[in-house]
């Protein structure tokens with residue numbers, strides 16, 4: 001199981017030192033503008049050079065002038081802030097000011113320094129030529145700082161997800177990928193090695209961070225329900241020819257179209273048609289009464305080394321484990337309309 005958490009809030013570092021004293025009104029309005037245009041949840045924490053204390057952006061408009069005055073005596077040092085942020089190296093940081101930051105060379109090669117946005121506010125540069133410095137409008141700087149988590153990827157050598165409980169995720173180029181970045185995700189994987197599964201959060205600026213995984217119980221299997229014989233007989237026609245003769249309009253409809261296209265006709269698959277699409281369905285014909293079980297996931301394990309994955313065309317492709325390369329590969333085989341799994345149980349896409 002995976003608990004998804006939002007990425008760190010960005011940080012805007014302002015220079016209130018003597019070298020930037022004349023620029024304070026400009027830096028204040030820049031910070032105010034950035035705070036205003038950014039979504040509340042991703043507004044930057046504010047820092048002043050030389051001071052590890054973060055300031056609350058929500059009250060910057062009221063207290064900004066006072067904060068500049070309070071921090072004016074501090075020197076142009078970045079270490080107190082970078083030390084504060086060192087355990088969250090993916091934080092998007094912008095530093096705005098004028099005049100050399102004396103301890104910046106100490107941070108050479110550190111992700112915080114290497115990825116920071118250096119905002120030039122006066123004639124004297126901040127980085128002594130070590131990094132590119134530029135002037136920014138509030139909107140531009142906000143865009144550079146806005147670094148939300150955009151997706152989560154689950155991958156690993158020889159790893160194949162065969163179950164996950166959120167339809168926002170899909171299997172794509174060998175990875176389970178989802179744009180959901182909050183809440184939890186329960187998933188199951190097949191892999192020759194159990195510890196090879198890796199989950200990563202990807203931020204808008206491309207940085208990746210490992211997410212912690214915790215073992216979880218498999219979810220209970222959904223129940224079996226009776227499938228009316230009429231519906232099963234139509235599915236059986238589909239198994240043979242990929243289509244069925246509609247009992248309502250007497251023309252042929254393709255498998256997958258579980259209602260008549262003629263308006264006002266009676267439901268022809270009253271059991272199957274209302275089920276949500278995008279997953280699979282098991283059909284059990286072992287007893288006198290046919291039963292079905294819904295499987296609400298875009299992947300279905302068929303065998304220890306085979307998983308069916310839904311494809312964009314409405315079908316499903318079989319992905320197989322290749323022992324020579326220790327990886328899972330699309331086989332090009334399509335899942336049959338009623339795909340036998342053994343013991344008189346078939347699977348089909350829904």
Ligand SMILES: [Zn+2]
Pocket residue numbers: 246247248249250251253259260261262
């Ligand atoms: Zn029809």
